Amino acid sequence: MPKAPHLVILGDQLTDQVGPLRALLAGEAAFSLPVLVIEVTGNRRARRHIQAVAMQIAALRTFAHELTVRGLATEIVAAETLPAALTELHHRYQPSGLTVMDPAQPQERAAIESWGATCGVPISVVPNELWLTTREEWAEFRAGRKGLRMEFWYRRVRGARGWLMEPGDPTTPLGGEWNLDHENRESLAPGMQLPAPRQHAAPSIVGEVLAELRDDHHALFGDAAEFRWPISRSEALEELELFCQDRLAGFGPYEDAMSREHDHLFHSLLSPALNLGLVTPEEVCTRVLREYATRSSEIPLSSVEGFIRQIIGWREFMHHVYVDFWREWEHDNGLQASEELPEFYWSGETRMACVSRVVHKLQRSGHAHHIERLMVLGNFALLFGVRPQAVDAWFLEAFIDALPWVVTPNVVAMSQFADLGRITSKPYISGGAYISRMGDDCSSCHFTPKESTGERACPFTTLYWDFIDRHTDRFARNPRMATQVRAWSGRAKPVQREIRARANEVRERARRGEL
Ligand SMILES: Cc1cc2nc3c(=O)[nH]c(=O)nc-3n(C[C@H](O)[C@H](O)[C@H](O)COP(=O)(O)OP(=O)(O)OC[C@H]3O[C@@H](n4cnc5c(N)ncnc54)[C@H](O)[C@@H]3O)c2cc1C
Numbered sequence: 001m002p003k004a005p006h007l008v009i010l011g012d013q014l015t016d017q018v019g020p021l022r023a024l025l026a027g028e029a030a031f032s033l034p035v036l037v038i039e040v041t042g043n044r045r046a047r048r049h050i051q052a053v054a055m056q057i058a059a060l061r062t063f064a065h066e067l068t069v070r071g072l073a074t075e076i077v078a079a080e081t082l083p084a085a086l087t088e089l090h091h092r093y094q095p096s097g098l099t100v101m102d103p104a105q106p107q108e109r110a111a112i113e114s115w116g117a118t119c120g121v122p123i124s125v126v127p128n129e130l131w132l133t134t135r136e137e138w139a140e141f142r143a144g145r146k147g148l149r150m151e152f153w154y155r156r157v158r159g160a161r162g163w164l165m166e167p168g169d170p171t172t173p174l175g176g177e178w179n180l181d182h183e184n185r186e187s188l189a190p191g192m193q194l195p196a197p198r199q200h201a202a203p204s205i206v207g208e209v210l211a212e213l214r215d216d217h218h219a220l221f222g223d224a225a226e227f228r229w230p231i232s233r234s235e236a237l238e239e240l241e242l243f244c245q246d247r248l249a250g251f252g253p254y255e256d257a258m259s260r261e262h263d264h265l266f267h268s269l270l271s272p273a274l275n276l277g278l279v280t281p282e283e284v285c286t287r288v289l290r291e292y293a294t295r296s297s298e299i300p301l302s303s304v305e306g307f308i309r310q311i312i313g314w315r316e317f318m319h320h321v322y323v324d325f326w327r328e329w330e331h332d333n334g335l336q337a338s339e340e341l342p343e344f345y346w347s348g349e350t351r352m353a354c355v356s357r358v359v360h361k362l363q364r365s366g367h368a369h370h371i372e373r374l375m376v377l378g379n380f381a382l383l384f385g386v387r388p389q390a391v392d393a394w395f396l397e398a399f400i401d402a403l404p405w406v407v408t409p410n411v412v413a414m415s416q417f418a419d420l421g422r423i424t425s426k427p428y429i430s431g432g433a434y435i436s437r438m439g440d441d442c443s444s445c446h447f448t449p450k451e452s453t454g455e456r457a458c459p460f461t462t463l464y465w466d467f468i469d470r471h472t473d474r475f476a477r478n479p480r481m482a483t484q485v486r487a488w489s490g491r492a493k494p495v496q497r498e499i500r501a502r503a504n505e506v507r508e509r510a511r512r513g514e515l
Pocket residue numbers: 266267268269270271272274275307310311314315316318368369370371373374378395399401402403406407410411414415
């Protein structure tokens with residue numbers, strides 16, 4: 001009888017809940033043993049957050065260890081690159097073929113298939129069921145569409161699954177509206193008590209991995225003293241439980257709020273676990289819907305709707321568009337931005353209280369929530385005019401949940417508008433007034449959010465008007481930007497001159513590290 005193929009598991013596919021490993025464990029599929037888990041050691045030298053690298057390695061080793069303890073022969077194959085790891089396993093086991101779930105990164109699939117063709121090893125790439133939606137579902141959605149907007153994708157996916165739909169009417173969203181974001185704009189009241197997210201000592205394996213990284217002298221972003229991230233499925237499920245019990249109800253109203261006192265507010269903190277495969281989007285959504293079903297008098301519909309939209313809307317959408325457009329996003333720079341990122345993106349040393357707080361939080365934890373990513377860090381880079389690919393590289397470096405498939409569409413397309421609107425209809429920009437409305441940073445800042453000129457002018461506010469000025473021709477034609485362009489054109493010429501002069505000064509100071 002011909003030898004069965006070996007099963008290969010990549011570092012972001014750490015699941016026994018779906019796919020070929022589930023089938024093997026259920027006796028529904030046969031593979032030659034051991035199961036081969038790939039550790040790409042070259043990632044340690046990439047510019048990443050120290051906690052992201054430690055979490056990845058610790059989770060991978062924990063996963064392999066748990067399978068072995070359950071009686072399934074499992075081995076980690078570690079090598080500098082993915083093709084080198086495949087060559088290594090080829091030497092060890094001479095596999096008749098390899099089966100692998102479709103990698104989240106299309107470049108990895110290409111590398112595996114190309115290696116297989118060169119080495120004469122048959123490769124079987126099977127669907128990656130860690131995604132809730134398939135490429136076929138996406139292709140049907142895309143067919144004949146000019147613009148790609150998350151909202152329409154979300155409605156389609158939600159309707160198809162019957163999630164949060166009116167009972168007995170599969171075409172009508174529960175409560176009559178698809179999107180309740182207009183209810184989700186609260187800022188925190190001073191002194192408000194918030195549930196504390198899980199805080200526990202990092203498992204010993206994390207300490208071991210951190211010691212290895214220190215011995216290897218890798219120059220990684222941030223520090224690891226406050227490591228709090230799940231590295232196993234059971235820890236990820238615990239995170240999900242705590243979110244459902246303590247934070248889901250407040251998720252919607254305070255989704256966009258920022259706070260000096262509370263790092264994570266009502267956010268789920270599930271992105272690192274989801275991105276490694278420790279929990280699946282399907283089970284996260286199902287668990288959240290179950291919580292809503294049992295506590296619908298306590299949990300606002302806007303919280304559940306908002307959360308489900310992040311997962312089945314944004315997360316799935318961003319992956320599909322990445323597979324389609326990653327090549328373009330490597331070069332897109334439609335606004336011809338040419339600055340480099342100021343040094344304070346690494347040090348946090350700036351008088352801008354909002355930026356400084358978020359960068360220091362990142363150093364400690366690797367996490368900042370969506371509005372801090374989009375409207376503080378991304379917004380400043382866009383207004384300042386930083387090369388989109390430099391912003392992309394920094395986001396990949398600084399975050400616990402960063403992987404190219406999720407960073408690039410969020411950064412290059414959504415936050416930096418470098419493709420001039422492939423997936424969004426306008427750039428996400430604001431002056432200091434928005435940041436002041438949604439959080440409490442401005443009260444402790446050297447700058448004043450409403451001022452656009454003078455020594456105390458908020459750099460966001462000055463650069464906001466400067467951005468509109470520099471791109472007036474382009475945005476005058478955009479119906480969602482025309483009001484701002486008119487507001488700028490209506491300002492007195494001397495005021496415009498003053499704002500331009502202050503913008504140049506802000507730029508100079510940022511370049512010199514004196515902002
Ligand atoms: C500039 C920028 C960079 C980002 N970089 C990353 C990144 O490196 N990794 C990452 O996982 N997410 C990224 N996001 C998306 C989002 O900000 C994070 O997923 C979220 O803040 C993670 O925290 P959380 O798990 O507490 O999320 P919650 O607020 O609790 O949201 C729930 C889940 O929804 C998903 N989600 C929400 N928004 C998005 C989105 N826009 N794209 C993809 N998934 C989404 C995440 O899986 C998240 O865990 C980025 C967004 C922006 C604007």
